[in-house]
Amino acid sequence: MTGKPLQDISPSTEKVNESHVPNCSTCTTRHLSICDALGPKELVTFDHVVQHRGFAAKAVLFEQGQKADFVFSVSEGTIRLFRLLPDGRRQIIGFAIKGDFLGTALAEKHEYTAESVDHIRVCRIPRSTFLQMLDEKPHLMKKLHEIAGREIHDSQDQIVLLGRKNAEERVAAFLLSFRERLARVLTRSVTIPLPMSRQDIADYLGLTIETVSRTISKLARDKLIVVVPDGIRILDVNRLVELAEG
């Protein structure tokens, strides 16, 4: 479907990073991410092993089946995580945003592909280094497991959505959950920016692009939302929540 090859790190974007995130101690994403588990001293150690990277849209961070050499923390932008079936069908597992942890600590291989939706910035650490830290710092391990617990919970929500909800419920649930996640990260605004394409939303919700488009149009017709450039605005949260919950 989208199947474009990876693009390399853009040097210009990298420069932006260097100035914006000079070190872990002053990082604005810290309290949202796994780094929240680190003390002041550990943050300094972290600085020595962490690598800041910027990517343009459609860059591949890592691929399904590939050996996992790094783990990542997202500082900015949106990343789609997906798996492909042999015939090209794509299922997006999730969208990663600022503060999210990416990659596998204990497993050797990535089980999905991660591709930037828009301009992104990430911090990455060699997995071997991270593993060593995990062994030395139980509180980091615990934090990681906490994150895994949330991931499992979210996956189960998605399983219920895909297994038992209709198109309208799926779209409503997606808009609300994405809003919820954005709210942790930026000022909670009525307008929800949607950097991903309709095709991305469709592949996330197990629908086609046409059904997503029609459903969004219907929600707008019913005055639950308004479609704005690159996003939507919620008019009636309560009715949308009711819809989303089934």
Added chain:
Amino acid sequence: MTGKPLQDISPSTEKVNESHVPNCSTCTTRHLSICDALGPKELVTFDHVVQHRGFAAKAVLFEQGQKADFVFSVSEGTIRLFRLLPDGRRQIIGFAIKGDFLGTALAEKHEYTAESVDHIRVCRIPRSTFLQMLDEKPHLMKKLHEIAGREIHDSQDQIVLLGRKNAEERVAAFLLSFRERLARVLTRSVTIPLPMSRQDIADYLGLTIETVSRTISKLARDKLIVVVPDGIRILDVNRLVELAEG
């Protein structure tokens, strides 16, 4: 749908447990479960806090939204884990079998209901005790996270299945994955016992009971499987795998 109230612990079944699993050191499930992370000394400690319980079919171990007081390890039987939508639609998140860890260590509340499919035996530990052990034993924490990683992986498989596979692919994938899990636990036989009902399978695969029934009939007509009492037998694994993978 199934919505039956919980049944209490059957004393007779409990007796069976006492004789069959007298202690953790001789437990036949140990190497399959989280207890595999425990050393000989720790196993003895474990013996003092673990409670063996037996349940008849359709017993509720814990419910969606309920405070999580215990964590569980399954010794025998099959357990369905599900969530209900307000209007009664049910989505089965998974089936737990011998060796599986159940419950949430770090979260306060259960996010799904666990109900025995057939006669089961479980070991349970107060969550508070388990949490304390986690803090004291980093290797236990690591083991738990390893298990969580596998759970996340399986959830993602299920998301792909529900989002992008058709009925035939779903049923084929279910049969193979259930067989795979059983194989870890009992001698790998050509016949796959299916203790759960067609309705359970349907609620797991996001289908209706009729579609599951029809699809199984079709697989049998196509000579990929044979339906036997309380299970199926696989005739052509390769074609079934091909089907399941999409």
Added chain:
DNA sequence: CGTTTCGTTGATATTAATCAACGAGCGTGG
């Protein structure tokens, strides 16, 4: 300024859901 990509909408096709009937197995009670 042409060209491509993206989103929307309409018409039709297809898959799976729904509605319905039936038979087999099981437990219970006469």
Added chain:
DNA sequence: CCACGCTCGTTGATTAATATCAACGAAACG
């Protein structure tokens, strides 16, 4: 021990939801 009533699984007929095919306009891009 048999008969009745249930539950469960299967199969058939029809319907409904979403996918597919198709066309088009607007925005983005070189």
